[in-house]
Amino acid sequence: MTSLRIFAVGGLISFRALFHWLAPSIYIPSLVVAPLFQILLFAYIGRSAGLASDEFYVVGNAIQYAAIPCLFAMTNIVGGEKFQQTLGAILVSPAPRLPLFFGRAVPVVVNGAFVAAFALLAGTIVLGVDIPASAIPSLAVVILVAAFSCTGLGLITAALALRVRETAVLTNILFGFLLIFTGANIPLDDLPGWMQNVSDVLPFTHAIAAARELADGASLTSVLDLIGEELLIGLVYAVLGYSLLRFFEIQGRRHATLDRS
């Protein structure tokens, strides 16, 4: 029961902390306006280069952009707390770690999904892209899974935030990799073999593929395998991230590095 409470309360606190950090003056430019412009940018570049349809870029970039809220928020939950020196207090608490860290992840996932969903909606309206209404619920599922998967990666960056100071650089670079490798803007078939191998293990790749098929009218059942793969990737990252967090935590206690910022 306590675990559940820690999960829920931790999540709530994380949520409030998240939105304190993400004041409207940051939220709106970064998470509402920017993704829409990214979509427009690549849609028009696509037109300029004589490539695929607008829908390709809308779906791809809407989902890829969720990397910003998912990675940044998750990293800041640790980086921010470290900054506020409360991490030490939390880590000496007897609270079981699993609900502690995962409780904090839930608002991040939900927020990330909202950002992607809004971007998708806005992009389709502005560019006049047709997506069947029947696809919307399935798309919601895919977006949620995508956000989960990237937040899993965020747990790893959050763990690294315990040791590295310039986490913003790290997350921005990850964002850049996700821009290139996930098929958000370049069809996977057009990438050389070694790059495709990398794509396969990154978040978003399978979700974007699934979302594109759904937008073209495919049924949810036909993309279940893609969704499953995305979920699996997310889980692997989450487990890795969690292990890394525990490892650094123990290391930090041993070498007194927890408060180093």
Place this chain on the structure above:
Amino acid sequence: MRTLRLLAVGWYYQFKAIARSPFEGLFQVIYPLFFATVAFLMFRAGTDQKTLLYASLGAAVMGMWSATSTTAAGAMQRERWHGTLEALVASPPHFALILLPITLAMSTVGVYCLVATLLFGRFLFGIDLTFEHPLLFALSIVGTVLSFGALGFLFAVTFVRFRAAWALGNLFEYPVWLIGGFLVPLVLLPEWVRPISWALAPTWGMNAIRESSLGGTPLPDLVVCLALGAVYLTIGILVLERVLAAARRRAALSLT
């Protein structure tokens, strides 16, 4: 004369301080390369060398703009964070003469971005660089840096009241890339967007650089680019007067 000296010396030391910071220096160069890679991969479908060079130049100027837009808006905030803002305001020169070198130093980092992107395109994607008007190419780069610095100055004074000034600066990264016609010919954009494009110095700087490489008439573009820069600077100075007066009244100079 003394004014020019002040600007030059200020620019020199501020550039030194910025370029030495890994976050503000090195990272500024690496980050736009991701977008350049996407652009190259997208344009590679058509193997026309001219198209690829078009993409390379566009991506290079995207990097230049990125260096300014992500940093300039937060220039005053950055000084405040260093604890140097008070010292700067309390010194005799008009604050514009102190702030402009800072934003110019930030936009000078853009030259690193430009060079890095062009080299990146050359060595990883085999894009050959041509310079139809080499002298004008160099001058266009200088002109673009100057006008970006002026635009950055305008951002810095306009967004100084906002705690998250950097977020607002970032807000202008994508739109200028798109509307400046760096990788998208303006003719593809809706008609109502074009006047906005024409009012942006980046659009003209891009044209000047592109035409001095691929061929065309870069000089008029360069002149318009610089003229717009002068306009931004003037507006910026007017805004600055009001901002500083308000800050001294509100005691907002040392708040972090």
Place this chain on the structure above:
Amino acid sequence: MAVVEAIDLKRTYRTSTGTLRRKWKDVEAVRGVSFEIEKGELFGLLGPNGAGKTTTIKMLITLLIPTDGTARVLGYDVVKDAREVRKRIGYVFGGERGVYERLSGWDNLRYFAELYGVPPHEQKKRIESLLELVGLKGREQERTEGYSRGMKQRLHVARGLLHDPPVIFLDEPTIGLDPVGARELRATIASLVDAGKTVLLTTHYMFEADALCDRIAVINKGEIVAHGTPSDLKHGVAEGAVVEVEVFGLPDGTVERVRELGGVRSVSVEEREQAQVLIVQTGADVELTHSILGRLNGANVGRISRREPTLEDAYVALVSEE
């Protein structure tokens, strides 16, 4: 004509609390401060933290606009002729920040030398002699991010003197310095005055003000509560006595009860390790030790002493008044 004139300076801040429902509050940091500093004087502005010293000095160096009142430096109004004032003053604010960390000490000074209009052909010479003066010679090529706090402080001093200003403002310059460094800095400040400069120094160290200053103004809660030379201030408390009682666990209300005693001038409490020391300043001919003990409600008592007042006591009395 006085070099620095402060005439009824006032400064009120508006602060807000809360994010959703903002509540605005007016804080009067400076409530009518007036003083004059003559040429060649070393003037001390003495007061506890939060008394308004920094706010006052910021108004004088043109960083803050007074909410009311006027100030003039060398005849120039700090609001209307800010630029003229800035050319003629140097100021030294201490602290870890305020330098460009990725630049060397030399680069920092070169930059500010240019800002302050030091003629180019003189900059090198001037910077070198200042580095010598503040004791940073040999370290000037290192990045300031590697400087200790004391070194940064000395760099601040060098920066304040770059353009050889006739008037210098120092805000708590020795804070955070080790005793040797602080002593050297005080010697430097004294030598500046010997060279004919006018100096305003803020501090909360009584002994520093006593040792250095020609005249002192004591400021507390935004107002000047005493004004004069160090000897003037000492005379204020020369007749009298100070009773110190060490108490383990001072009961509530003791200060008020003791204050009610006849002949008591002021009561203050000092925290020392595990005890509190009750410091009572009384008139000269009164013997109050017994009565004071009686007001302690049976609390455990350690050492009791009765002594002559010092300038420090004068200061404490001035700033602990309710």
